[in-house]
Amino acid sequence: MKLFLVIFGRNRISPTCMHKYLLILLFVSCGTHAQKDSAFIRKIYDETLLRGKAHEDLRSLCKDVGARISGSAAAEMAVYWSEAKMKSYGFDKVYLQEIQVPHWERGTKENAYFKDDKGILHKVKVLALGGSIATEGAIEAEVVEFTSLDALKKATRSQVEGKIVFINQLMDAAQISTFRAYGACWPVRGLGAIEGSNLGAKAVVIRSLAMPIDDHPHTGSMYYVDSVAKIPAAALSTKDCELLSAQLKKGKCKFILEMNCQNFPDETSYNIIAEMTGTKFPNEIITFGGHIDSWDTGEGAHDDGAGVIHNLEALRVLKTLNYKPNHTLRLVFFMNEENGNMGGKTYATWTKAKGEKQIAAIESDRGGFSPRGFDVDGQDKHLDLLKSFAPLFAPYFVNQFEKGYGGVDIGPLKDEFDGIPLFGFAVDSQRYFDFHHAESDVFENVNKRELELGAASIGALIYLLDQKL
Amino acid sequence: MKLFLVIFGRNRISPTCMHKYLLILLFVSCGTHAQKDSAFIRKIYDETLLRGKAHEDLRSLCKDVGARISGSAAAEMAVYWSEAKMKSYGFDKVYLQEIQVPHWERGTKENAYFKDDKGILHKVKVLALGGSIATEGAIEAEVVEFTSLDALKKATRSQVEGKIVFINQLMDAAQISTFRAYGACWPVRGLGAIEGSNLGAKAVVIRSLAMPIDDHPHTGSMYYVDSVAKIPAAALSTKDCELLSAQLKKGKCKFILEMNCQNFPDETSYNIIAEMTGTKFPNEIITFGGHIDSWDTGEGAHDDGAGVIHNLEALRVLKTLNYKPNHTLRLVFFMNEENGNMGGKTYATWTKAKGEKQIAAIESDRGGFSPRGFDVDGQDKHLDLLKSFAPLFAPYFVNQFEKGYGGVDIGPLKDEFDGIPLFGFAVDSQRYFDFHHAESDVFENVNKRELELGAASIGALIYLLDQKL
Structure with a gap:
């Protein structure tokens, strides 16, 4: 629509033929946009499926770090792992945000x-x-x-x-x-x-x-x-x-x-954050992420290793494709979703206090399974926007767009930013509770392609929100 | 629509109010039908998910019989296993259909x-x-x-x-x-x-x-x-x-x-068939099934143990729910899909020669994964019919209805019955080629719920075709 308005503004059109012009321009404009979007989304999926890092990154998180409950030494390792990984991908900024977390040991x-x-x-x-x-x-x-x-x-x-x-x-x-x-x-x-x-x-x-x-x-x-x-x-x-x-x-x-088992005093820990700075609206933020902590059994592969890797890979792919975002794209690995949500709560009050404008948030925390769609916790217009993406997602079998739940980590943003839409990534949930919070939640139980398709789907949504909001 | 026609035929309606009547009756009729269909489909899913036999039946096929290549002793065992299983469910008829199959040994x-x-x-x-x-x-x-x-x-x-x-x-x-x-x-x-x-x-x-x-x-x-x-x-x-x-x-x-490895002379083998006889149109057949043979490695769990079990369970559930079909519902475990398709070919010529009328066929041969929808190899009207079922399938996340491929086993029916629609059951295919024709195609790699949802989806389609055709 932006193209249409520009052309219309610069031309003098007689009222009689205005209607015709409007229709033609609308058609051309929408067609051009849709083609551009469709082509770029195809690139996102190709990069993720053909040259992706998601599977290897998840393997490393699961095997080199493992289970990482808040307050544990493993969670501290996970913070350093995450920071180093984000830095290795050369995002514009990588930094830690200090939080206080509960500390319970089995x-x-x-x-x-x-x-x-x-x-x-x-x-x-x-x-x-x-x-x-x-x-x-x-x-x-x-x-x-x-x-x-x-x-x-x-x-x-x-x-x-x-x-x-x-x-x-x-x-x-x-x-x-x-x-x-x-x-x-x-x-x-x-x-x-x-x-x-x-x-x-x-x-x-x-x-x-x-x-x-x-x-x-x-x-x-x-x-x-x-x-x-x-x-x-x-x-x-x-x-x-x-x-x-x-x-x-x-x-x-x-x-x-x-x-x-035993409860200990709270510990200092961190959210881990990476950004690509917006070229037009650097103070307007699209936040997306998952939680880096897990329970202390298994390897936190689906919950929520897959979620953080989905979002990490999405940003890596956008950067690799040399995408220059309009808004600032901010990846957050939230700490302590499982038993306190101190990461999500602290992040929301911090960004508000900084005077930033949060325009949308996306969370992946339902496992690394085949994508089905996105839920939106927002207004009717946000659901309409999401549904307008349906033709672009159809080639990837991503076709369920409904009002629903965003996620625990991004939930507190709602209290700070009136009317912000929260998008929850919806995957095929049939196997999730075979693994959830159990010793079976290990890397081997995450399928490479299902994980990659998730990362690409989130990459596509980030791109579309950045373009359309 | 049947209800509407009956009411309309029995009443004298003045031309002036006919239009109004038509609309009201159409609305009431469609509403009633949709509610009845919706309720019955819910029963199909409930029976399959809460009291289902699919998972245990697949375990038995995989572990008690195992891999079952055409012409092998294991394939012969699979025939007896299938016949005994079908008889145990008390269908109206259970019988074998003799075929000749190739015999190759590793x-x-x-x-x-x-x-x-x-x-x-x-x-x-x-x-x-x-x-x-x-x-x-x-x-x-x-x-x-x-x-x-x-x-x-x-x-x-x-x-x-x-x-x-x-x-x-x-x-x-x-x-x-x-x-x-x-x-x-x-x-x-x-x-x-x-x-x-x-x-x-x-x-x-x-x-x-x-x-x-x-x-x-x-x-x-x-x-x-x-x-x-x-x-x-x-x-x-x-x-x-x-x-x-x-x-x-x-x-x-x-x-x-x-x-x-070695090729031997052809062997005698069998398709295994079970029926529930149609109460209105016993000579009109809806055929559905998968193939009972597999390759000689792994256990043929996804390919095509899941497919035969989907269809077996669908018929068991319909019988358990005391469903009285309009048309004859015929379950076929086809032999020899993998290396000759002699089961599918023989079945098609046999049913034609018997003077039966095949009105639709369904095949499941893409693994026991989460249902996504159905492909139809047929005319536009068949795709329209399939798409008209979308609201009934939506609660089960079954939402992809497209023109496409039916299946190898039911394919030959097309040559014998002009215009017959062939429905291929479409599942999430991302993991299929991890297991296909390999030692990893074992029972443990089939998820219970994903298998059950497949069986229920096929049961629902059989029911809807029986009602609407």
Whole structure:
């Protein structure tokens, strides 16, 4: 449309033929723009698929750094890894932003057993939930099963007091979006210890928030409130939940839990930031990124190694193609999404305080799977804009554009910048909860092409937003 | 529309208000139909996702039967497995259809090496291409590399004669549809031996038709013509192709190939067929299926275990939901898609000869990955019909409906039934060529939910075609 306005402004056109001119110019202008956009997007995909660095960069992050929970030495290594990697790509600016993060450690002991009706001990796979207190030696108590958090809430004190609560709530496999199924189960993990303690439980163990029946417990954040006594909380593998539940159908059962996880004082850490400076509007920022921290099991490959690599590769590709952005393109590797979101919160207040204008933000935090589209948390006009990109994305099978969620890291920008659109990168989610927060979230479980297509899709969206906003 | 016509036929309506009636009735009718369809499709997905048999059935096919090349004992086992499985689900009819199939065996010896410039032997991973003759002892010859089949075609006899030809043609990673990239490389495997022999080569080794750089050679069918001498042909792993090519840049290199694969006389085998008889039009058939044979490496999990299981599960679910089809729903496990398509060809002539009316056919043969949509090989009206289903499929993220390819097995129906629409089930293809025709095509590489969503999507299409055709 910019081309059209320029031509129209410079020419004198009689009213009678203006309509005709308008139509022709609009057509020519749109056609030219669309062709230019289409050709540039093809270049983005080609560079990413043919000469891409995404797969090797993810391998290095997963294997050379590994799991990187906030406050850990590995997270510190991840900061240096990220800074060095960004510098190696020669972006206009690379810098760290200091933040304070929580520091929780799993410790060295993590054991759990149930005793069957014959008194035989069965070892079960367990992971403390992030933030849980330790058991201070082993806790042994009768275990009581609830099939949902709601069922636990409705229980009486006599059913629960002095026992270990087992919340065996299944993720709903009938949900096509596994994120919806996860969302419905999230309170089990987040609030289970509070609800159990409310009724006098000694500890809470939950069914891992995972779809498959397998051997991997899945950790994740949990919460305490000051008004309720803190009790230990852990996740069991879905397979062990099936076994324990079957045993409980035969009769009473004891559970033994030992964990020496520990909370420490906050640590200093960093968001890692890289920029290509805008040539027309340097103070107008398009922010995009993922989170560099992960849980302390597996390698944080899908969550969210893939997300940071998607965005890193997108900026690398734009630079490699010698793209000169209108607005400043800012890549942020956010620290501490998993248990505090201090990276996202600090970034939002910092950019506001600097007087910068944030015009859009993009986040990738749903794994390195095949792209499906983008969600937008914004106004109708933002959805319309996104949908206007559909023909440009169609050759890449990226075709779902809906109102929805942006992401945890970029979420706080909404509080600081009225009306900013937040774009969440939507991928095929069917395998995500096989790996999420578990030892199986390793590099080998990320497919090279799926990862690369994600990076290219984000690169294309950054380009289009920079052109059209 | 049927409801509307019935109501309209039974009522006397004055011409003045007919238009109004028509609109209201059309609206009510379409609304009612859409709601009924939508509700039934939801039931199909629920049954498949919550109480599905697809994953366990595929496990059994892969682990209890395994790889099952036409003419082998394993293929015979697969026939009995299939018949027993179909009978266990209580379909109206289950029967075998006799066919003749080729019989080729890999044999016991399959060795390949290259000798570097220092005379050191490097063992490489190799698989004979299906149908290849043996080497009759080891062949040792200088190896000459071509980066494409076209480059080989342009070579002179003196470049090739007496040598082993190495066709190192890459699949084009820039293609978003991996099937397109495969299609472009297919002649390397299919015709490489003919082109090499034309110029006097002793044998041909090709780069596996695979995207990733890994250790798995990928086999597949190859052809000879009577006018050209037969020479042995084999596929190398992509990793070994990189090593060999690097070595050849340093200087001349010998290659040693030994294979005792063998062609035998044709064998008797079977398509395996199950039906639910049509309640209104029993002689009008909707055929759907995949192929039960596989290559003789891996377990034929994606190719095409997933395809037969998709269709088996679809019919099981329709029966479980007590669906009474209008037309006869016929599930076919086709034998011998991989190297002859005798199942598909025999089926098409047989059903024509019986005087049956085939009204549509569906095939799944692109792996057990997340559904994306359906291709239709048919007329514009068939694409329009398919696209009219889009709102019903949208909740399941099934949204690509295009003109395209149906499938190898159902292809011959086109020659016998004028204007029959053939529907090819389109899935996310990014990982397919990691596993295709290789030892990595095993059950563990099929995701349970992705498989189940495929089965439900096919069930939904069968239902909709049965209702709307």
